[in-house]
Amino acid sequence: MDKTLEKEVHDVVIRFSGDSGDGMQLTGTLFSDTSALLGNGISTFPDYPAEIRAPQGTIAGVSGFQVHFGDSRQLNPGDYCDVLVAMNPAALKANRKWLKSSATVILDGDSLTEEHLRKAGFKTLDPLAELNLEGYNVVVPDITTMTREALKELGLDNKTVVKCKNMFALGICFFLYNRPEDHAKKYLESKFAKKNPLIAEANKRAIDAGYNYAANTHQFANTYTVAPAKLQKGTYRSISGNVATAWGLLAASEKSGLPLFCGSYPITPATVILEELAKRRDLGVKTVQAEDEIAGICTAIGASFAGNFAVTTTSGPGLSLKSEALGLAVMTELPLVVVDVQRGGPSTGLPTKTEQSDLQQALYGRNGECPVVVLAASSPSDCFHYAFEAGRIAMEHMTPVILLTDGFIANGSEPWRIPSMADYPAIVPPIVNEAPEGGFMPYARNEKLARGWAFPGKPGLEHRVGGLEKDALKGSISHDPANHQLMVKTRAAKVAKVAEDIPAQTVLGDTTGDLLVVGWGGTRGHLQAAVERLQAEGRKVSLCHFNYIDPLPAGVREIFAGFKRIVVCELNEGQFANYLRGQLQEFAYEQYNKCEGQPFTVVELVENFESLLK
Template sequence: MSSELCFTELDAEAPDSAVVRFAGDSGDGIQVLGSQFGLANAMAGNDIATFPDYPSEVRAPAGSTYGVSAFQIQFGGRNIRTIGDAADVLIALNPAALKVNLDELNPGSLIVVDEDAFTTRFLQKAGYEESPLESGELDGYRVIRIGISKLTLAAVSDLEVTKKEAQRCKNFWALGFTFWLFNRNRGATISWLQKKFAAKPHIAEANIAALNAGHAYGETMEASHEINPCNIRSAEMEPGTYRMVTGSQAAAWGLAAAAELCGRRLGFCSYPITPATPILHHLATLKDLGVVTFQAEDEIAAMCSAIGCSYGGALGATATSGPGMALKTEAIGLAVMAELPVVIINSQRAGPSTGLPTKTEQSDLYQAVYGRNGDTPVPVIAARSPSDCFDATVEAARIAVTYMTPVIMLMDGFLGNAAEPWQIPDMDKLKPIDTAHNVPRDEERPFHRNSKTLARDWVSPGRPGLEHRIGGLERDILSGNVSYDPENHQRMSQIRFDKVHNLTKDLPPLNVEQGELWDELAVVGWGSTYGPISRAVMNMRAKGYSVAHVHLRYMYPFPKNQCKVLSTFDRLLVPEMNMGQLVSVMRDADCPPAEGMPKVTGRPFTIAEIEAAIAARLEVKS
């Protein structure tokens, strides 16, 4: 990837895209800086993808390498599918930030450092014996040294702020400079600051002064011909109203939207766990929509109270991550047995056990598909992008309510925290979730079952005449009373199996995302690998490789045509962030054999890795 961008040449051709990485101390406000930069680019007509990369420690000691917080953004004039394999520009606010992010850069990248932070003390804290600014270590890069800290203090010296408050404006000085680097408008950030600090106008004023000073500093560099701003092309986005959305936000909104679409109250019961917790935070702010959130005492209680919500007539839902899923397992079985709809979101993280809580992985596929006692089929679907978490969650709820079953929605830590522009859906245009089919009729028994979907009626307490008992014990197929009858257990097990497998009749057929049936190689992905696979296949097809991209949403059961579609390709390659789980789940479903491409570093695939894997398996077609 080009890394010089166009900072050196005047009137250079605008590059397609750029990747900028901001890094500093946990307390430096890097996340605010990154998201404001993202927003400005989105509003300037770029497509963007962003990802925060922060330490798991709440407040690690200042200046330490493990306390470095970073934020990466790719923006540009085409559909942006990933946050970029490596950055073209690094804004490093201290030596530690430089040190831990140096291997995230393309060769020849532009590095902007806050020279004032390169003191002996901070160099030592970062583990540098000699300043990297002097040692020649950065020779392959273009380094711009600016005394950002002192310039920030100078910029706000006339304002009524304390020294501490003044120092904290540093991130906005850096943002102002970065805005100048890419010719971006400061307007949105200024109004954001004014709104955010409406109660403390002097803070807003100081940050705006720092922002403007950073920008002005860039202009003086331009005047002295040191560097030029670089314009990045705008994207052709579909007309509509957009907003930025993270996967967690989209999943939370998906649940609230699903409740609205089926005319039930949302009862969301959850226990804090990284990286799923933001879903609870988002929903807790929707009380004005009637959303009930419940922070349960543990994961088991979260699942059980979600079941209780659905039993009581609300749409019960919960969100967790792998270790929490493990604890919920028995109760998921209860929801299957009681035939109650519950949406279970698993924002996967690197395992096993506690694993790497802040790092992403897709290693809970086996757990979702197979991980329960008894024959306990549960539909599993996966989201592919931050905004897709909304659609996938609504769909999970639709399946849950239609078939009266728990449904697992798999996302992951990367999707949860990553953000992208999202064309805001209109609720009035979304298909309502039909609950009429399982509303009990007066004259019918409480255990009536829909002959088409095999779903039982959704009978909640409060309804006279349909009093009944339900639970985890096997029950008689007709009366619903506890039954130890051998034949009955066989029949009931069959119904639970058929109910979930009948779902394939309603699933949309599997499509090929890119390329054609009968291409030589299909790269088969699921979940958050969508971005890098999609871009890599696009690039390789442009180079003449016969490669297709197939991406799965329905992880269990598979759409009817899936194995047939996959059998048209000579070879299948499955990049996934686990040791090869989809490969064996596909084998289990009699799909053609596939070659695994496991990656469990806690980081998403890069485009280059997938391109290399494709190149290693195919020859370019003439």
């Protein structure tokens, strides 16, 4: 091949894949960040193995990172990839099904040994024929060998040298898509500046070696350019859902004037929120890594009683353990935000895979009549907004709030326009500083039905909190039947009243039509892409996507009434559909469900919607 031609394309999907120790997450992140700095819209999907130490070279140990970048905002990380970088046969086999018909496959030729092929489950010594890849553009450079050759003068041991092969693959992709190397090299310099500058130099040389290999060998018929996206003016950065959640909580702390306390137990995939908050002592944040999930939420409840904006973070199994203490927060009517980053279940389930199967637990998973506000974020960047909202509602309405995210948006990233805090409202909790005439009544309520928040240590504001039922005004223990009935209804009415303090429900598309697609939480990107594809074909399809779950926003009934059919799409077996059947019983609900630990694909959604339209 004598000449490489340059083509302009609108969007590209690349999947980096290899053993969990091959550095695919870093490789994908550096490529994504470089594309974001060039102004491209990006959406990423890190895909981690579920086993901590899966046998090397096996499909169970394959780690992947998919990035979708283009000349417009990317709503999802893409269904199928234009380029697959596979560092071993297992990565190739695991990702064969995600190749587009015209895809380029870059496979490390050094990994094609009998042992690697056997571990990956190949029956022959020809994986390309076995996987029917004859029609694809398959490039098999000896990445490991060339990495060793490029770094031989540095005097590093073989293990350290081989670890740099992911940067060789990154260099190939930088050439293929006309990406500059500067950002990646600066990152490597800062990462290893104190530990070992020689390792930084080795990785930088590996990037150059990969780039030069692709440029000089003419293995690729084309290189590609992707124009910057036309995004709203502002300052942008790439952000993951977990980091955005942490920052949204920080913003709520700032706007309330109260210090942030986070008591949590590390759990995949929520741990990064705790880690991110632990970095911000400069902002007055207090974090406690508790010995277990129960201790995490109990320290947060105590901190709330003491006058902090209190948060605890977890995933599905941890939410189960927190349920009793969450009931305590409901009974004491203290503000608390519980962030649940959902993952595949039940039990330990699929720790690194995504799902939306904690909804019923969030809504009902406590003893007694125990209502809490439930919100759900729908993209990595809007985790910031809904974390802020969770804090605002919790503090102003004196109630626990569960914020649902999921592994897909928590680990994924996209460009985020950094907001001005002047655009966010002040949070005004009902703090009581002085006893009113006649004495302090801890369960006297304001127009939001929120009780007063009196911090300990203030004369005249002494009061009891605890798990036993309280008198409707005094807060003293009460076993009176009529009082209990009143308090049950009041706590429910307080949560229902939050509907007056949130935006009305909106719809993407016309307010009447043949099919209304309904979703919630982290499925928005795929659902919106599928709906917009059908709308472009003239189909009468609209999307109604929910972020406020309990209570439901105003206007839902009117929206639903405008469509002939309603299909509820979610990554579980129908939990939101069943919730809607209870809330809005006059409508019939179709369902499209998936429980594979993977997000929807736009292709499967379009096929389902088309079948319903027939």
